[in-house]
Amino acid sequence: MNSDSDLQIAGDILEVQHLLRPAREHPSTVSEFVGLARSIAADRARWSDLVRYDSASRWYHRLHRGPGYEVWLLSWVPGQGSGLHDHGLSSGVLTVLEGELTERTERGARSLSAGAQRFFAPGYVHEVVNDSLEPAVSLHLYYPGLTEMPMHAAQSAPRAVDAVPA
Numbered sequence: 001m002n003s004d005s006d007l008q009i010a011g012d013i014l015e016v017q018h019l020l021r022p023a024r025e026h027p028s029t030v031s032e033f034v035g036l037a038r039s040i041a042a043d044r045a046r047w048s049d050l051v052r053y054d055s056a057s058r059w060y061h062r063l064h065r066g067p068g069y070e071v072w073l074l075s076w077v078p079g080q081g082s083g084l085h086d087h088g089l090s091s092g093v094l095t096v097l098e099g100e101l102t103e104r105t106e107r108g109a110r111s112l113s114a115g116a117q118r119f120f121a122p123g124y125v126h127e128v129v130n131d132s133l134e135p136a137v138s139l140h141l142y143y144p145g146l147t148e149m150p151m152h153a154a155q156s157a158p159r160a161v162d163a164v165p166a
Contacts, residue, residue, distance in 0.1 A: 026066045027143075030091075033069070034119060037093040037141045040064070040071060041115075047097070051075050051137050058082070060165050069143040072165040076101060076136040081129035087122065088148035092140060094118045094128070099136025102129045125152055140165050 027033045040046060040063070052059045053075050064071040076099070084104075094103075096116045103110045103118060104127040112118065120126070130136045146165055 027069070030119060033091075033093050033141055033143060034117060037071070037095045037117065037139055041095050041097055041139055047073050047137075047139070053077050053135055063139070065145070068145065069141060070145040072140045072142070072146075073097075074138050074140060074165060076128075076130035076138065078130055078133050078135070082127055084125060084127045084152040085149050086125045086152070087120070087142060087146060088150060089122050090142040090144055090146050091122055092120050092142045092146075094120070095139040095141075097137040097139055099130065099134050100132045101136050101138060102131045103127070104129065 024032065027036045047063060050061055050063070050073060052061075055077055058080050059075045061073045062070055063073045094112075094117065096112045096114050098114055100114070101112045103112055105125065128138070142165070149165075
């Protein structure tokens, strides 16, 4: 019992469903998008049989589309990377499903192992690379859906290319 508060709930709070807000059909907040990515990651049956590995180029598959957002599944063989880029007007959630990826930004590099999640705002510039010796799989949720992925050179202005998830 917390002695700092005089407020107590008597009975089972789960019995008062009329006081709880119904779950949204589709996410609309950062925490709901992160939660959606986490729930898809936990549901291996939903994505594990779809994964393919391609040594010539990064493999990707649109896993789900909702109102204003989309979810992509990507695989990375050792050495594959996205190149330095941003996601235009889209925010996103990157979730590592299997293996390990490295995220590089102007602030340095960060190792992301299975279960790690990164949320990013529009205009966030990064590069994702599989620096390990094993393949990796990641989930990428974009809101709004990805329409552009401007590539950046180390010392030059960004150039726009067709949208390819990263």
